[in-house]
Amino acid sequence: MNDTAVRVRDLRKRYGDVDAVNGVDLDIHRGEVFALLGPNGAGKSTTIEILEGHRRRTGGEVSVLGTDPGRPTRKWRGRLGIVPQTSNEQPELSVREIVAHFAGYYPRPRNVDEVIEAVGLTDKAGARLAHLSGGQRRRVDVALGIIGDPELLFLDEPTTGFDPDARRRFWRLIEGLAHGGTTILLTTHYLDEAEALADRVGVIAGGRVVEVGSPLELGGRATATARVGWLGPEGRQVLETDSPTQVVAELSQKFDGEVPELTVTRPTLEDVYLTMIGETR
Ligand SMILES: Nc1ncnc2c1ncn2[C@@H]1O[C@H](COP(=O)(O)OP(=O)(O)OP(=O)(O)O)[C@@H](O)[C@H]1O
Numbered sequence: 001m002n003d004t005a006v007r008v009r010d011l012r013k014r015y016g017d018v019d020a021v022n023g024v025d026l027d028i029h030r031g032e033v034f035a036l037l038g039p040n041g042a043g044k045s046t047t048i049e050i051l052e053g054h055r056r057r058t059g060g061e062v063s064v065l066g067t068d069p070g071r072p073t074r075k076w077r078g079r080l081g082i083v084p085q086t087s088n089e090q091p092e093l094s095v096r097e098i099v100a101h102f103a104g105y106y107p108r109p110r111n112v113d114e115v116i117e118a119v120g121l122t123d124k125a126g127a128r129l130a131h132l133s134g135g136q137r138r139r140v141d142v143a144l145g146i147i148g149d150p151e152l153l154f155l156d157e158p159t160t161g162f163d164p165d166a167r168r169r170f171w172r173l174i175e176g177l178a179h180g181g182t183t184i185l186l187t188t189h190y191l192d193e194a195e196a197l198a199d200r201v202g203v204i205a206g207g208r209v210v211e212v213g214s215p216l217e218l219g220g221r222a223t224a225t226a227r228v229g230w231l232g233p234e235g236r237q238v239l240e241t242d243s244p245t246q247v248v249a250e251l252s253q254k255f256d257g258e259v260p261e262l263t264v265t266r267p268t269l270e271d272v273y274l275t276m277i278g279e280t281r
Pocket residue numbers: 015018020038039040041042043044045046047
């Protein structure tokens with residue numbers, strides 16, 4: 001089997017006179033968690049919706065699990081899981097009813113109660129959607145995305161509105177799915193989320209992919225100038241250096257062991273991301 005889950009070449013989408021997607025190239029490998037980052041209006045949702053077969057493209061080539069999403073089949077759709085950016089399911093249904101209803105769309109769905117448990121809604125399984133909080137409704141969206149046991153899962157800003165505990169639970173759920181071999185494409189505005197979950201991230205701005213890399217390497221992070229900090233006799237010291245290991249070794253000798261309050265930092269994912277986005281403006 002081909003090890004590419006998603007292949008995109010020169011993808012274009014024009015709305016009137018707006019080039020929302022303007023020549024995107026993307027390769028997502030099977031089993032990979034790939035995060036698409038980018039400012040509001042960058043073209044992330046448009047790209048994802050085209051890959052899902054929910055939006056027609058203006059130009060370019062796209063293959064998703066070996067199929068052109070412009071010519072979707074029922075069988076192909078059954079292999080995908082989708083958590084759209086916004087959804088409005090029937091508010092009068094209970095959590096269990098809606099999840100069971102969606103299970104009926106798929107040839108080999110996961111167990112309804114296990115999925116409800118996985119998204120942390122067991123004690124709300126009998127509650128109507130209308131009576132859930134915003135974050136709980138979002139968890140239902142995630143449950144509907146995974147009930148079909150998809151090969152490829154699309155998550156468009158999945159944790160918006162989640163409290164910190166729910167986000168961590170969601171991260172564990174995604175890690176578990178990825179571990180089980182599910183390919184995952186997510187968009188997020190939370191850089192800690194991308195860093196925690198993604199094998200690779202792609203930064204999209206102005207309808208184009210600006211850079212693709214692992215969260216640790218993006219924008220030259222791994223080799224960027226480091227800041228070494230410590231507490232010296234005259235107070236807090238900070239030194240910018242391209243050879244932090246050497247600086248730490250020298251400090252260790254100077255202090256004859258532990259260096260007080262030692263820190264070594266490099267730019268965060270947010271730092272390099274904001275620089276990249278700034279350069280495209
Ligand atoms: N149905 C539409 N009709 C016209 N223009 C649209 C439509 N959908 C999106 N656009 C425009 O296309 C561009 C890309 O929008 P898109 O929703 O793909 O961005 P995004 O990266 O997902 O943004 P966000 O982070 O805010 O969700 C924007 O300029 C938006 O205004």
